[in-house]
Amino acid sequence: MTATSPHVTRVGSGNRIRRALTSPGGARLTSYVALLGAWFLLAMIEERVPSPPAVAEFLWIELTGGSHGGVLKGEWVEHILVTMERFGLGLLIALVSGVALGIIIGSSRYFYALLNDTLLVFLALPAVIWAFITVIWFGIGWRAPVWTVVLAGAPFVAVNVSHGVQAIGSDLRLMSDSFGVPLAKRIRHLILPAVTGYIFAGFRFAVIIGWNGVLLAEWFGAAEGVGWRTRYWYDANRYQGFVGWILLFIVIIVALDRLVLTPLQRRAFRWRDLGSEAIEFQEALTEETLLPSDEHRS
């Protein structure tokens, strides 16, 4: 990707500082400083936006369990744990049901024609709608967040898996037909190995979309958890707490995505021709990732 592109290369004049600053690492560092600077500036202009030191101070108290003044104590472990439990359970159900549905839809043209439109409607429904509806259904508690993750995430798994099943060459399917391979064997040896990469790609979307969903459901209908805690500080008009928790939940999902999911996915696709960078770009930003795969389990 970089080798063929019309890049402008800047050759330093022997000045080491300048060369360090214009190196890729220097550029990244500069961009972080610039973002922080922009935040400071925004905090100065807009009164409601808390400044970085205020947020850092809040996070310090919250994470060390110190006092926010009065009896209000910093707490975070229990909120993150309870949210992770809900998130994990929801993802598990979404994964299983999404894979089953995807195999059904992908395995025959008629099932595809029958169910694809319904799937499109479910794909288009925003997570907040599921959060609202599940909160009305189940009230305050753990069930609304779990079901929001399931309902928002499963369609993304299903659509990817169905594309994966469809991508299996018809020659292989025909051969299984001619040799009378039983369905169970066919699923085990033909379909599952071929779609694992697609399952993975779909799962990754389910993670990103489900995270948004679990937070929304907790925001509107929970009495503990990351989403609830974020709202708590918002309602208390303590914007530094609110922004601090937003940062925390961004850090959690980005770490999960960058440190766990992307490396696993890259490993799964390492046989492919694309450079890792190109995968990152594509994977990070396309709605439906449709890639073939080898035998890697999510």
Add this chain to the structure above:
Amino acid sequence: MTDTTAQPDGELQAVRSATSQRRWRTGAVVLGWVGFIVIWELLSRIIGEVLLPGAFKVGGEMWDIVRSGLFVEHFLASIGKVALGFVWAVLFGAPIGFLMGRSRYWKAFFKDTVLVAGSIPGLAYAVMALVIFGISLWGPVLSVALISMPYIAINVAEGLEGVDRKFLQMSQAYGRKPRDVYRHVLIPAILPFVFAGVRVSFAISWKVEQLTEVFGSNKGVGFQIRSAFQRFSVTEVLAWVLLFIAFMLLVERVILVRAERRLFRWRTGGQD
């Protein structure tokens, strides 16, 4: 289960079987919709009208909303914010993508931000916009701009890297001024990618726009959905969101795709 019921017994039969297959599939699509509505109605009967209103009840509500003129009013408000957000996204995203595609320094500079921005939950954008702007028109506009900017930047960067280097070398060989190169080679080359970025991020951006309206707005479809939730009316929540989805899919699938095809027909040599 298989796709090859057609026997190679002659063209006529092949055509006939293709037609019957098409008919079968249309039938399956219709059956799919009927089945969807029937199952929805059945579930509604089992669970109860309050928790899950049936398809016809929601349909009636949708009709009422459209007839009262409320939908047009709030839909226009919402889509106006989406459009305005895209204007900002293109104004900032295209130059960022341009820099990323042309210089290694700027690529390294923006890469982390752009990649991370892709996995930030929509909730974060929505509530940040709320903190910055309070209840105003600009909150949703900002969140649309922020969420679609990375897509446009990435698309433009990739598009630029795909520009045929021969054009650039030729321009150089013929001593074209940089300004001419930009105007006649680079900018026409990236426009389709800007558009593709808009189209790709459209589905995500209207959801975030609507989410921002849920959190802080006094007009728009998201505001209506929030009000319906506060009345615990599943019927109204579903009616508003289904209407919104239907029209947004229409914009996305029909208007944007057609416009793209038409604007950039020259690229494919007018094949379609």
